[in-house]
Amino acid sequence: MPKDHGVGASSARREDVRFLTGRGKYTDDIALQGQTHAVFVRSQVANGVITSIDTTEAAAMPGVLAVFTGADFADVGGNPAGWQINSRDGEPMKEPKRPVLAHGKVRHVGDAYAAVIAETEEQARDAAEAIVAEIEEQPAVVDMGKALEDGSPLVHDEIGTNQCFDWGWIEDNRAATDAAIKAAPHVTTLELVNNRLVPNAMEPRASMADYDPGTGDYTLYTTSQNPHLTRLLISAFVLGIPENKLKVVAPDVGGGFGSKIYHYGEEALVLAAAKKIGRPVRWTASRSESFLSDAHGRDHVTKIELACEEDGTFIAFRTETMANVGAYLSNFSTATPTFLHGTLMAGNYAVPNVYVNVKAVFTNTAPVDAYRGAGRPEATYSLERVIDMAARELGIDPLEIRRRNFVQPDQFPFTSAAGLEYDTGDYGALVDTLEEMIDRDGFEARRRDSAARGKLRGLGVNTYIEACGIAPSNLVGVLGARVGLYDAATVRVNATGNIAVMVGAHSHGQGHETAFPQVVADMLGVDENSIEIVHGDTSKIPFGMGTYGSRSLAVCGSAVVRATDKIITKGKKIAAHMLEAAEADIEFTDGQFSVAGTDKSVGFGDVALKAYIPHDFPLEEVEPGLEETAFYDPANFTYPSGAYACEVEVDPETGKVTVDRFAAADDFGNVINPMIVTGQVHGGLAQGIGQALLEQTTYDSEGQLISASYMDYAMPRADDLPFYEVDHSCQTPCTHNPLGVKGCGEAGAIGSPPSVVNAVIDALHAGGHTHVTHIDMPLTPARVWSAINS
Amino acid sequence: MTQVAMTVNGKSVSGEVEGRTLLSDYLREDLRLTGTHVGCDTSQCGACVVHVDGKAVKACTMFAAEAEGAQVTTIEGMGTADGGLTAVQQAFQDHHGLQCGFCTPGMVMTAAALLEETPKPTEAEIRDYLEGNICRCTGYHNIVKAIMAASGQDVSAVAAE
Amino acid sequence: MYAFDLERPGRIADAVKLLSDSEESQPLGGGQTLIPTLKQRLAMPERLVSLTAIPEMQGVCLSDAGEVCIGGATTHATVAAEAGAYPALAALAAGIGDPAVRNRGTIGGSLANNDPSACYPAAALGSGARIITNAREIAADDYFQGMFTTALDEGEIITEVRFPVPEKAHYEKFDQPASRFALTAVFVAKYADGVRVAVTGASEEGVFRWSEAEAALSADFSAEALSGLSLSGDGMISDLHGSGAYRAHLAKVLTGRAVAAAR
Structure with a gap:
């Protein structure tokens, strides 16, 4: 029987009612007395020297309150990279400054170099058009290969190169991997592109700043996945506002998918402007602005080689990747192609040799950073495409070749050839489950049915592993992270027994307001509806590193467990006092504190009340109140894994691909709310299928973004997608966090692109188009048609 | 500036607007009905869908002055007389048809319009009708399922949530 | 703005x-x-x-000559619902944009804009429609004058469009995956005096008639009649969604499918 409450129950989401009735409160829904509006002036060229900016006319226009240019921020700090990567030769990565507003040079189309504050948005826009900027256009560099050639135009003149770093992982394995590949009986080589994506959370970025001249306090309402990190970056690196004078609030946030992890210059600008004019300053991106200025995702060009025995036993994987970081380093853009990518290049496999080389490249394009999955989709796609190709070359069933190479259940904990220690997993069981889901026996009949309608049907499969629950601070510190990646929670039991839980994670669709109470309710034996989650406000929450990397439950949820444990411990002290027993004799189950071996007990609510009315407390032993905080730093990553299958129909006359079936079997360890988990997988699948078939970010050779709106950037829509089959009954709980959870937010996006592409290749081969061994994503009708007819 | 008067969620409202004032801006900024969201500027995403004289329209692609005299219903006007959720809204909650909530008002308004036109739509009819509503969170599965359920169809055969 | x-x-x-x-x-x-x-x-x-508050520009009716007459400010939704006398036209209207767009967008607006990827130009040209303005009547063959260019003078407005109803017709649209405009689409209409084939979404010159296909289909209204024909990719739109050659190919495929589906 499914549970109806607590851990394991599909509790209805309590946040839904406000969203369903239009009463959500997103940043742009906030109106403050006296608010003004900011508009940014953005570069229309990809690379140019700013020779002059004349703001005189703009400043004099109706309603204009202030005009800013890069010169106004020349003396403050830049927006930093959060992770230092060293090149193979030990040289630190190149870190050009990323200013609040471009100064001296613009480096991508959309790079903001000025801003206007006015009474109304249209007045600000009028004035923005009146700013006269002389920008001497220079040749742009868009293609990564060209960017690395000698004599290429430079994105940042001061660093003398477009290469940010040249990273090897694991450098000590390089020679052995090279030798293994040289000696191998079979080597499959594949060159592929992991296409650049625009995250496109449906709520565009927005910020509103307020400054109180009486106290010197700043408030920033902003669309953030992690308000504390935003505060830290603004305080410590950019504007120098003391953290205790800056409150950052991320209210309801309409999706993030990575793009709202980062601090952006617009946030600093509205804060500075609010202080200067003494009124609130508001900015909301148009979608067109989002396309140009949000951090993009993916954008790798990779050559991967798989060496194996004739029986399909893997000997080595070797990859060379160019990773686009765009015009500036965003906060996590150096971690994404390295430690979130290279470390996963052993996949689910007991392969002995792995070597990864990644060159990060500056180009005159928007910054690229983590987007749902972040590095792990790129790793999974490279591995699972080349494995599929090898299976086809060797005549081995695509699931069978994977099974032959899986890390086996008795091998855990298993240290992969890419250096991670996988704690648990059962990849064979996932494939077993997948095979039950997909009716493989019926496939040939479905294929014949498609053929009768002139269509080619294909089946594609893949597995994946991801490193989630980001991240153990001691490990990432060694690897170059400049932050810790713990999280924090405070559990506050009020006198009347209801509970507020302040969490560092931020919910922007993940359902924390529902799932976190399920955990606490089970632990305390109380009704989950008596528990309220507080998130997104730095003035209310102890600290937090936010929500990304499938970390909220694994890391912040663990902090919640630890804080709740402390509540129980303190409750035992109070109960011992109330029951006149020794603390060691107090047991706590189902909301009752009882004296072991007796019928003496007291309820949780009575203990809570007592904590706040301590008339007879032994104050030297126990303080009044019932509130506890815990910081939790994970001991390892978590390792969700899965096996996916896709069935497509290809129309060979037009090249159009239709996803007919999609099945996902995932191992997320323990599951708190199955309904929410399934929803997370659905969303990830849509984004992965979107990457595989639809989403195409195209810059022309001059650096103009061609796919700059929904007229050209194909967002997955309802009629592009099928119903999905999702299963998470395979559960090998995480061994090192108290909930045994692994995280589920990114799985769908990580696991789905290869099976879609594998299915299309399978379909084309079935149709006799055996010359087609690979098509780069997105597999648009035109690309598929071209491949067939090449 | 021109004077505009209309009925919004059953209440008469009037005010001064510019020619260029969009209906979405009038609702959000002047009437402070911020449930109508704006997610794009090319009339594609559908987060701003409201009903004007009973028909679903994109409030970001219509001027406020064009709604002169019209009956406008926004997401704030959806709900039962006693303040509860309508069948469509309730189905979205029951079947987890929303995550971040940003596209949700437009989805609900579009779904309500569909069910008005087609009381028992098929899966394909629902997916087709949602062409102008983009959701980045749900992958649409549970939205389609919720709309089927709201129309009284048995969705137990649709993959579980 | x-x-x-x-x-x-x-x-x-x-x-x-x-x-x-x-x-x-x-x-x-x-x-x-x-x-x-x-x-x-x-x-x-x-x-x-705004032309949407003018009652005399609204609605669908059937003329004595058997033409489907549509007021210039009639929405796509209304055409979809009320142009049942010309099923291919009603179906085309039902496939423009999305439901909310169809509740606002008008036939006159679409034809006046003459977007090279719009649907209505294909129906008008493929049906040999007559464009009625406040000043005159313009034959569809004279009306479309290239991408975003029409025979309309400054300030001239389309008050009505009259479509002769064919024996059979069908509009076959291949969606551009992002905008859902036509990546390429073909309107085929079989009249007593011959077949008309109009292609939208493909040419840099906007909607055009494929005369070779018209001749072949007038002789033999079957998809097979097209087998020896091909369109050149020269002069076709080439963008991130497809090359000119791809569009030319699609035009032929879609013409065949439209013929097969014509009712």
């Missing part, structure tokens, strides 16, 4: 007068293309004259 005045006349004559008063006046149909353009500040009218 730049500031402008918005007028909502109730009669054609008033609209024409408002449009002729000032060179900076511009008609506004359903606004589904114009408003996004204004948001990008790509147009700077001083006055917009």
Whole structure:
């Protein structure tokens, strides 16, 4: 029987009612007395020297309150990279400054170099058009290969190169991997592109700043996945506002998918402007602005080689990747192609040799950073495409070749050839489950049915592993992270027994307001509806590193467990006092504190009340109140894994691909709310299928973004997608966090692109188009048609 | 500036607007009905869908002055007389048809319009009708399922949530 | 958007007068293309004259000559619902944009804009429709004059469009995956005096008639009749969604499918 409450129950989401009735409160829904509006002036060229900016006319226009240019921020700090990567030769990565507003040079189309504050948005826009900027256009560099050639135009003149770093992982394995590949009986080589994506959370970025001249306090309402990190970056690196004078609030946030992890210059600008004019300053991106200025995702060009025995036993994987970081380093853009990518290049496999080389490249394009999955989709796609190709070359069933190479259940904990220690997993069981889901026996009949309608049907499969629950601070510190990646929670039991839980994670669709109470309710034996989650406000929450990397439950949820444990411990002290027993004799189950071996007990609510009315407390032993905080730093990553299958129909006359079936079997360890988990997988699948078939970010050779709106950037829509089959009954709980959870937010996006592409290749081969061994994503009708007819 | 008067969620409202004032801006900024969201500027995403004289329209692609005299219903006007959720809204909650909530008002308004036109739509009819509503969170599965359920169809055969 | 005045006349004559008063006046149909353009500040009218409050420009009827007559300000949704006498036309209207767009967008607005990827131009040209304006009547063959270019004069508005009803017709559209406009689409209509084939979404010159296909289909109205024909990719739109050669190929495939599906 499914549970109806607590851990394991599909509790209805309590946040839904406000969203369903239009009463959500997103940043742009906030109106403050006296608010003004900011508009940014953005570069229309990809690379140019700013020779002059004349703001005189703009400043004099109706309603204009202030005009800013890069010169106004020349003396403050830049927006930093959060992770230092060293090149193979030990040289630190190149870190050009990323200013609040471009100064001296613009480096991508959309790079903001000025801003206007006015009474109304249209007045600000009028004035923005009146700013006269002389920008001497220079040749742009868009293609990564060209960017690395000698004599290429430079994105940042001061660093003398477009290469940010040249990273090897694991450098000590390089020679052995090279030798293994040289000696191998079979080597499959594949060159592929992991296409650049625009995250496109449906709520565009927005910020509103307020400054109180009486106290010197700043408030920033902003669309953030992690308000504390935003505060830290603004305080410590950019504007120098003391953290205790800056409150950052991320209210309801309409999706993030990575793009709202980062601090952006617009946030600093509205804060500075609010202080200067003494009124609130508001900015909301148009979608067109989002396309140009949000951090993009993916954008790798990779050559991967798989060496194996004739029986399909893997000997080595070797990859060379160019990773686009765009015009500036965003906060996590150096971690994404390295430690979130290279470390996963052993996949689910007991392969002995792995070597990864990644060159990060500056180009005159928007910054690229983590987007749902972040590095792990790129790793999974490279591995699972080349494995599929090898299976086809060797005549081995695509699931069978994977099974032959899986890390086996008795091998855990298993240290992969890419250096991670996988704690648990059962990849064979996932494939077993997948095979039950997909009716493989019926496939040939479905294929014949498609053929009768002139269509080619294909089946594609893949597995994946991801490193989630980001991240153990001691490990990432060694690897170059400049932050810790713990999280924090405070559990506050009020006198009347209801509970507020302040969490560092931020919910922007993940359902924390529902799932976190399920955990606490089970632990305390109380009704989950008596528990309220507080998130997104730095003035209310102890600290937090936010929500990304499938970390909220694994890391912040663990902090919640630890804080709740402390509540129980303190409750035992109070109960011992109330029951006149020794603390060691107090047991706590189902909301009752009882004296072991007796019928003496007291309820949780009575203990809570007592904590706040301590008339007879032994104050030297126990303080009044019932509130506890815990910081939790994970001991390892978590390792969700899965096996996916896709069935497509290809129309060979037009090249159009239709996803007919999609099945996902995932191992997320323990599951708190199955309904929410399934929803997370659905969303990830849509984004992965979107990457595989639809989403195409195209810059022309001059650096103009061609796919700059929904007229050209194909967002997955309802009629592009099928119903999905999702299963998470395979559960090998995480061994090192108290909930045994692994995280589920990114799985769908990580696991789905290869099976879609594998299915299309399978379909084309079935149709006799055996010359087609690979098509780069997105597999648009035109690309598929071209491949067939090449 | 021109004077505009209309009925919004059953209440008469009037005010001064510019020619260029969009209906979405009038609702959000002047009437402070911020449930109508704006997610794009090319009339594609559908987060701003409201009903004007009973028909679903994109409030970001219509001027406020064009709604002169019209009956406008926004997401704030959806709900039962006693303040509860309508069948469509309730189905979205029951079947987890929303995550971040940003596209949700437009989805609900579009779904309500569909069910008005087609009381028992098929899966394909629902997916087709949602062409102008983009959701980045749900992958649409549970939205389609919720709309089927709201129309009284048995969705137990649709993959579980 | 730049500031402008918005007028909502109730009669054609008033609209024409408002449009002729000032060179900076511009008609506004359903606004589904114009408003996004204004948001990008790509147009700077001083006055917009809305045509949607003019009752005489609304609705669908059947003329004595058996033509389907559609008021210039009739929405796509209304055409989809009420042009049942011309099923292929009603179906085309039902596939434009999305439901909310169809509730605002108008046939006159679409034809006046003449987007090279729009649907209505294919129906009008493929049906040999007559475009009726406040000043005159224009044959579809004379009306479309290249991408975003028509025979309309400044301030001239489409008050009605008259479609002769064919024996059989079908519109086969292949969606551009992002915008859902036609990546390429073909309208085929079989009349007693011959077959008309109009292709949209493909040519840099906008909608065009594929005369070789018309000749072949007039002789033999079957997809097989097209087998020896091909269109050149030269002069076809080439963009991130497909090359000119791809569009030329699609035009042929879709023509065959339209013939097969024609009712």
